[in-house]
Amino acid sequence: MVSVTIPADMWAEDMEGVISAWLFEDGDKVREGDLIAEVMVEKTSYDLTAPAAGILRILVAPDVPFRRGAEVARIE
Amino acid sequence: MTAATQTKPPGDASASANRSKRNLTIAKAMAEAIGQEMRRDSSVLVMGEDIGRLGGVFGNTRGLIEEFGPERIRDTPISETAFIGAAVGMAAVGMKPIVELMFVDFYGVCMDAIYNLAAKNCYFSGGQVPLPMVIMTSCGGGYSDAGQHSQCLYGTFAHLPGLKVVVPSNAYDAKGLMLAAIRDPNPVIYMFHKALQGMGWLGTVKGAITDVPEDDYVLPIGRAALVRPGRDVTLVGFGNTLHHALDAAADLAGEGIEAEVIDLRSIVPLDRETILASVKRTGRLVVVDDDYQSFGVSAEIIATASEGAFAALKAAPRRVAFPDIPIPFSPALERPLMPDANKVAAAARQVCKGN
Numbered sequence: 344m345v346s347v348t349i350p351a352d353m354w355a356e357d358m359e360g361v362i363s364a365w366l367f368e369d370g371d372k373v374r375e376g377d378l379i380a381e382v383m384v385e386k387t388s389y390d391l392t393a394p395a396a397g398i399l400r401i402l403v404a405p406d407v408p409f410r411r412g413a414e415v416a417r418i419e
Numbered sequence: 420m421t422a423a424t425q426t427k428p429p430g431d432a433s434a435s436a437n438r439s440k441r442n443l444t445i446a447k448a449m450a451e452a453i454g455q456e457m458r459r460d461s462s463v464l465v466m467g468e469d470i471g472r473l474g475g476v477f478g479n480t481r482g483l484i485e486e487f488g489p490e491r492i493r494d495t496p497i498s499e500t501a502f503i504g505a506a507v508g509m510a511a512v513g514m515k516p517i518v519e520l521m522f523v524d525f526y527g528v529c530m531d532a533i534y535n536l537a538a539k540n541c542y543f544s545g546g547q548v549p550l551p552m553v554i555m556t557s558c559g560g561g562y563s564d565a566g567q568h569s570q571c572l573y574g575t576f577a578h579l580p581g582l583k584v585v586v587p588s589n590a591y592d593a594k595g596l597m598l599a600a601i602r603d604p605n606p607v608i609y610m611f612h613k614a615l616q617g618m619g620w621l622g623t624v625k626g627a628i629t630d631v632p633e634d635d636y637v638l639p640i641g642r643a644a645l646v647r648p649g650r651d652v653t654l655v656g657f658g659n660t661l662h663h664a665l666d667a668a669a670d671l672a673g674e675g676i677e678a679e680v681i682d683l684r685s686i687v688p689l690d691r692e693t694i695l696a697s698v699k700r701t702g703r704l705v706v707v708d709d710d711y712q713s714f715g716v717s718a719e720i721i722a723t724a725s726e727g728a729f730a731a732l733k734a735a736p737r738r739v740a741f742p743d744i745p746i747p748f749s750p751a752l753e754r755p756l757m758p759d760a761n762k763v764a765a766a767a768r769q770v771c772k773g774n
Contacts, residue, residue: 363619364628366442374439381444383619388478406619 345395347416349382349409353389359408360384362391362415369401373418380415393418443631444617446478448590449555452597453480453517455635457487460515463601464491466502467519476521477557477616499529503554507536510552515601520556523610524567526575537606538581549604553597559612559659559709561757562621565748571741573657573708574715576608577686583607583640584687588615588661589629592684595638603640612659612709624662643690645697649677652703652767655694655720657683660707663739666760667767676771686716694720695727702733703770707758712740734770739763 349360363383367373373393380391393399395418403415443451457463465480471494474481484492495502499520506516520526526533537550560569577584583605587593593611600607615627646661647668656664661682668678679697683690698704704724708717717738724736739758747753 361619364444364617364623364625366444366628367440372439377441378443378447381617381619386618388618 345397345418346414347379347391347394347418348414349391349411351411353382353411354384354387357410358384359410360389361408362403362405363388364405365401367399369399371399373397373399391415440630441633442628443590443594444478444623444628445587445590445593445611445615446475446481446617448594448631449479449597449611450474450481450483451631452594452635453601454483454486456598456601457483457491459635460601462513463515463517464493464509465517465519466493466495466506468495468497468521470494470519475519477611477613478618479555479611479616480519499525500532503529504532504536506552506554507532507540507550510537510550510606511540511548515551515553517553517555517601520554522568523556523558523572524570526556526572533576533606533608534579534582538579541605542581550606551601551604553600553607553609555597555609555611557613557616558610559614560746560753561614563748563750563753566745569746569753571610571612571708571710573610573686573710574719576610577689577716577719581606582687583685584610585640585685586610586612586658587684588656588658588682589627590617590631591629592638592644592682594631595636596640596684598635599637599640602637607640610658614659615662624659626662626665638684641685641688641690643684643693644682645679645693646682647678647680649679649701651677651679651701652705652771653679653681653694653697653701654705654707654763654767655681655683656707656763657686657716658709660709660739660758663758663760663763664707667763670760670764671767674768676767678767683716689719689723691723691727694723698724698728699731702731703767704732704736705763705766705770706736706738706740707763708738708740709758710741711743712738713743715740734772737766737770739766
């Protein structure tokens with residue numbers, strides 16, 4: 344099991360971000376490096392890629408705020 | 420059944436073989452198509468406001484300047500007159516410029532270059548000076564950006580001979596239409612709807628995010644897609660309104676009304692054959708358009724049905740469109756005026772009533 348976390352340096356200031364869109368469904372097979380979600384902070388968006396291959400388990404729904412370092416999914 | 424599964428080119432087994440699912444937003448699909456064509460063809464370049472370092476305010480050029488550099492991914496000053504005029508000249512001498520008109524609402528200052536130069540020079544030159552350029556532009560409202568940043572204006576461009584006009588409803592189509600637009604020898608107006616772009620702050624319609632092949636493929640301009648078959652009423656939509664039509668069709672199915680849904684994908688050329696064949700089967704037509712109601716795409720489609728399928732019509736066609744007023748800033752005013760699935764379903768019930 345690999346944790347999918349928001350990198351501490353994804354954005355500079357200590358603001359809240361949200362997942363604007365998951366690009367895979369919960370339970371989908373993903374490859375390492377696949378773009379799995381878009382993260383939005385204010386009006387800027389960032390790419391979230393899969394850190395490993397496996398089955399995606401989504402923990403945080405779109406539009407639910409989090410801070411950098413948050414775990415938003417797991418890959419089994 | 421989704422638009423994406425329906426619009427895959429027939430016989431294109433290689434595109435689905437040997438690859439796993441990969442969902443993209445329309446913004447990413449557009450950027451990927453542009454990047455692929457730039458690798459293949461050194462005459463392709465991109466110009467516009469904030470399309471370089473920022474990657475486009477709607478995300479559709481993200482990552483390109485890092486790969487291709489500022490010569491081919493050119494941030495321009497705020498002068499659509501200058502850079503769209505320049506693009507017409509570049510296209511005339513054999514380059515393939517893609518320019519971004521950030522909001523379609525801004526077309527006023529650059530329209531001479533578009534409709535008097537780009538649209539007409541191929542005709543004036545007897546075909547000797549083709550204008551292979553793409554103007555990509557954002558359209559649509561729904562997020563309180565008021566009357567000068569929320570318009571669609573499909574009909575404005577569709578009215579002028581010499582321009583092709585495409586409007587993707589999902590990421591699969593967005594990539595195939597972009598590759599077709601860049602390779603087309605004519606000027607193509609590529610209108611992408613903000614609500615479908617995958618930028619969170621504009622809201623994102625989930626159906627616009629689809630599986631997109633990594634390989635390059637072309638979606639022929641001028642071909643509509645039948646995205647949901649049904650026998651009772653034809654719903655015609657495109658871009659964002661296609662999703663209203665699909666949602667309405669799902670609601671209507673629960674009431675025993677089987678709606679057929681057509682995604683135009685291209686407004687010019689308009690696939691009248693697909694529309695007519697469907698209307699001849701169902702006898703009923705509802706058109707959904709988030710542009711102003713009068714003198715637009717919805718009128719053209721209803722005229723097409725009247726001219727070509729009059730005998731088959733069992734009820735007067737109806738349209739769901741934005742009323743003929745400037746788009747309000749207030750969310751309390753704007754949202755209720757916009758087409759949505761409930762209005763489409765209500766119109767469909769009306770045309771099906773009594774039959």
